[in-house]
Amino acid sequence: MEIYLDNAATTAPDPEVIDAILPFLTTHYANPSSVHGAGRKAKDAIDAARHTVAGLLGALPEEIYFTAGATEGINLLLSGAIQAYDLSHVVTSRIEHKAVLQTLKRHEKEGDIEISFVKLDERGNIDLYHLENLLRANPRTLIALMHGNNEIGNLTDIHAVGVLAQRYSAVFFTDTTQTMGKVRFDLREAAIDFLVGSAHKFHGPKGAGFMYIDQKHRLKPLIYGGGQERGQRGGTENVPGVVGLAKALEVSYRNLDESQAKISKLKQYLVSKLSIAGIEGICYNGESKSIENSVANVLSVSFPCLSAGSIVTELDRAGIAVSGGSACSGGGASHVMQALACEANKENVRFSFSKFNTFDELDRVVDIIVSIYESDSEVASNKAWSSIASWTWADSMAAEQASFNKI
Structure with a gap:
């Protein structure tokens, strides 16, 4: 009997998600950028998915951008924010996902930013007092703190972080890969500038994710070509993946x-x-x-x-x-x-x-x-007994040899 307990890595697609995806693999497979009727049907499916995700999260449809997953979204948002706003300082933690840490370290190596690591207690909780001190001392800061940790599950109080971000005019990015579909979000009430999600973490398909970008922000795209996602992320959209993502989030919120x-x-x-x-x-x-x-x-x-x-x-x-x-x-x-x-x-x-x-x-x-x-x-017991037996035999032989030498 196989038992799967690695759902923080990936989840099984929900049956409703599979049913929603299949027509876009078999019948409605046209390129959504095409102007003919088949293309418009695919484009309508993407628009409907965008409205679904936005409605569930308390966001505007134009604030939702589809990607190939959370890692891509993290790279796009962090690099985009640093470049768009000429940010020179980032506050993060040492327990962020590697997609965050490696992206930031690349910018640090290239001389774009200086990184400060917020203190953690012995259980990995963010020290909000230290975070405030870092923000007070460093204007024009990007905060990159995850909502739920992928290894130890710790939840960060993103509402408290958002309050501090507003107080010190910082830009706040949070990685919600592990909490999306498990915690309710209302982005009308949260002071979050950017976040990411990945469908396969909440019973959707792999290869589909999304970014939330607060409407007050305008980032430079890092992927060019085609003008898809309102110019933010070029490339033909993964229509089955986008449809599956929206259905997965809908099912997750419903239950x-x-x-x-x-x-x-x-x-x-x-x-x-x-x-x-x-x-x-x-x-x-x-x-x-x-x-x-x-x-x-x-x-x-x-x-x-x-x-x-x-x-x-x-x-x-x-x-x-x-x-x-x-x-x-x-x-x-x-x-x-x-x-x-x-x-x-x-x-x-x-x-x-x-x-x-x-x-x-x-x-x-x-x-x-x-x-x-x-x-x-x-x-371990057998090894210990074998070791003792071996030592006893060797010791006995040594004693006999010593005794023989005396003769």
Whole structure:
């Protein structure tokens, strides 16, 4: 039986999404830039999707731009804002997605900006007082802070950050890749200048994402050719992907309270089952154990190292998909874990849930984890006994040789 618990990486497309996409792969496949009737039908589908996304987020349709995914959107927005407004200072954190950090470091290397890293507490929470001090000392600042962390699930108070951004005339970008479709947004009430989302994180298709750009901003495009997306992002639109993205967000919002309540219970259930299992040395990374302070679907657990091998690998062999990283074998922890006050020599496993997971699956997962540690204990015990036996034999032979030499 295969169990999929890597939904923070990607999710299964919702059946309604697949149904919405199929006609645009089989029948309505025309180029939306074409002037004929078939092209207009494809163009109408994009416009309808734009209105759907905007309506769900409390934005204007002209503030929504479709992309190939969140990574593209992050690059377009950060580079576009730095260039359009000649920004020389950026505040970010050390636990942002690499798409943010690598984009900013490239601009820093080229001499465009100076980067300041806001302080984090030992659980990875943003120090808002330090953020305010950085903004006070650095006019014309771009803030780049994610809403929900992809590894540890921590939620940033983006409303509080938005208030500070307004107070100090900063520009605020937030990466909502992990929270879009899981948290309700009302961009009429939030002081957010830019954000991104990616369809495959909320049961939509891969290769489809979007940017929100507050209407007061005008950025220079980084992708030219064709004038699509009102000149902001050239290239023929991915019509099936855009249609699927809008349907996925619509389905997510329609059932958001119900599905998030279930997912929160799945997280709590796994925590309780791991506690009952009695595996010594387990701890939880960041705020992932908290229902209030983290994304509902992410639970990051540090497990004691196995005497040999990896828990993630052993779970994979048992048909269970999770993600993680290990410092057990010298591989090193991720940049997110390195930024936290985590115990060394632990294996970090991220379990991430969706509305399609069940409590029975979690029972199975915990049973397998327990069996992995039981088997590991037997292996370690056998190794220890073998080592003792070997030492005893060698010691005995040495004693006999010493005794022989005396004769």
